[in-house]
Amino acid sequence: METFYDVHRQYDWEEVKASILAKTEQDVLVALGKPYRNIEDFKALVSPAAERHLEEMAKLSQQLTQKRFGKTIQFYVPLYLSNDCTNQCVYCGFNSNNRVGRVTLNHDQIIEEINAIKALGFEHILLVTGEHPKNCGFKYLKEAIRLIRPHFHCISAEVAPMSTEEYRTMYEEGLYAVYIYQETYSQTRYPEYHPGGVKANFRYRLETPDRLGMAGIHKIGLGCLLGLEDWRTEGFFAAMHIRYLEKKYWKSKYSISFPRLRHFPGSFEPNYLVTDRNLLQLILAFRIFDQELELSLSTRETPVFRDNVFSLGITLMSAGSKTVPGGYAKQISEVEQFAVIDNRPAQVVREAIEKQGYEVIWKDWDQSLQFNFLNHAH
Numbered sequence: 001m002e003t004f005y006d007v008h009r010q011y012d013w014e015e016v017k018a019s020i021l022a023k024t025e026q027d028v029l030v031a032l033g034k035p036y037r038n039i040e041d042f043k044a045l046v047s048p049a050a051e052r053h054l055e056e057m058a059k060l061s062q063q064l065t066q067k068r069f070g071k072t073i074q075f076y077v078p079l080y081l082s083n084d085c086t087n088q089c090v091y092c093g094f095n096s097n098n099r100v101g102r103v104t105l106n107h108d109q110i111i112e113e114i115n116a117i118k119a120l121g122f123e124h125i126l127l128v129t130g131e132h133p134k135n136c137g138f139k140y141l142k143e144a145i146r147l148i149r150p151h152f153h154c155i156s157a158e159v160a161p162m163s164t165e166e167y168r169t170m171y172e173e174g175l176y177a178v179y180i181y182q183e184t185y186s187q188t189r190y191p192e193y194h195p196g197g198v199k200a201n202f203r204y205r206l207e208t209p210d211r212l213g214m215a216g217i218h219k220i221g222l223g224c225l226l227g228l229e230d231w232r233t234e235g236f237f238a239a240m241h242i243r244y245l246e247k248k249y250w251k252s253k254y255s256i257s258f259p260r261l262r263h264f265p266g267s268f269e270p271n272y273l274v275t276d277r278n279l280l281q282l283i284l285a286f287r288i289f290d291q292e293l294e295l296s297l298s299t300r301e302t303p304v305f306r307d308n309v310f311s312l313g314i315t316l317m318s319a320g321s322k323t324v325p326g327g328y329a330k331q332i333s334e335v336e337q338f339a340v341i342d343n344r345p346a347q348v349v350r351e352a353i354e355k356q357g358y359e360v361i362w363k364d365w366d367q368s369l370q371f372n373f374l375n376h377a378h
């Protein structure tokens, strides 16, 4: 069976990069003027030639987003269940070579976290674990979902890749969305960042969204770790990936996230600094390319950036995040997977959003519609 791996191998990274850099202002204007954009148009929108048209792109992106989603932003909160991991991603604080205290929450600790998170008002929770098959693999997650399901309207997960069968079981247990980040689409450079563990297998990771599609998961989220390799080329491959999935697994919905590596003394240094303007251009390009897509922005970004950019295309945001297991109930902030830069409490972020005339949605509306439909159908 064909997977995205077969599509990916038809493209040469350097050729794609050169073709993006060669896009002209005329190509950008053509892309902006079309009602439906193809992958060549996407290349134009992320090209240096489009940098002079950011304002125009922002207006169009905002218009398209409001037309499809209204003036709303959905909120979610991540729940870190475990920082145990057998992988060696060189950019991550949880990598198995790091001597950090390993914690996998037991049932009582999960309940404590649930209570602390519920008090903040959230209905959409994202379960996050490291990748440790024994300590926080399929069985652990299945039990965790059973425990968490009655308390939240919507459960998503950002966990180790699984088999199609395992995803089917998760779906039946009530898992709504799965986010799986390729980190980089450069097969040549991938091993340098992922020297050991299951994640070292580029192909297995790249084919994970195919397995999610086959399992019928409602929403599938992709993303690249911006800063590892050229962001324009990463964007192209992620856009190709989305379009491939949308055609093949058309019942699922899709999401894209924009995790960005920053320069922090003493931590992993990004090879390609992605500026605020670069990130904005990428967000706008995705929205203009695909109006159905959920675009997600996390607390890795500054309050100023988030407040200025959310209305230009974003539809999903985290707020008040703790990226350490037990962080909500115990207020711990050591050994985080990544530094939270927007530290504002969720209610403060909500106020900042509402000040701009937007409504914060604490539930996932697609799932609300689905449940309403099911309720009416019975």
Ligand code: SF4
Pocket: 085, 086, 087, 088, 089, 092, 093, 094, 095, 096, 129, 130, 131, 199
């Ligand atoms: S990025 Fe994920 S898989 Fe890689 S070391 Fe960190 S927790 Fe493990």
